[in-house]
Amino acid sequence: MIPRRSLFAIxxxxxxxxxxxxxxxxxxxxxxxxxxxxxxTVERVLFVEACARDYPDRSRxxxxxxxxxxxxxxxxxxxxxxxxDASTAFAAGQVAGERGAQVRNSNTGQALASRFRAAxxxxxxxxxxxx
Numbered sequence: 001m002i003p004r005r006s007l008f009a010i011x012x013x014x015x016x017x018x019x020x021x022x023x024x025x026x027x028x029x030x031x032x033x034x035x036x037x038x039x040x041t042v043e044r045v046l047f048v049e050a051c052a053r054d055y056p057d058r059s060r061x062x063x064x065x066x067x068x069x070x071x072x073x074x075x076x077x078x079x080x081x082x083x084x085d086a087s088t089a090f091a092a093g094q095v096a097g098e099r100g101a102q103v104r105n106s107n108t109g110q111a112l113a114s115r116f117r118a119a120x121x122x123x124x125x126x127x128x129x130x131x
Contacts, residue, residue: 038080039071047071055130066127073123078115086116 051067052060074083089112092103103109 037075039075039083040080043080044068044071044075058130066129069127070120070123070129073126074119077119077122082115086112086119089113090116 048064048067048071051070052063055063078086089103089109093100093109093113095103103113
């Protein structure tokens, strides 16, 4: 038979481990939530405005919702710093001539642009963006 004092110590230890595990899980979720929300509000607004302008034949309200969905999906997949690097490489690679060629011919530029294309494609598909 286990002495009453030892049994109490075991129950307390199990409780501490359970609460510690729960607290770690909550902190991990909170850290992920912070990472998802590291995009500045102004950047999100500018993205949505530019995105909605790209679809003048669609309802503005529809596109605001869909474009908001896209930037939220991008924020789930990329940190803000990764988004800036990848979208900059993508945009610079679209520039014609020698300047664009420097990005297009660079392994880093190609990898960043490819990552942005993939993330943007996934986000657009999730949000049912028109072609």
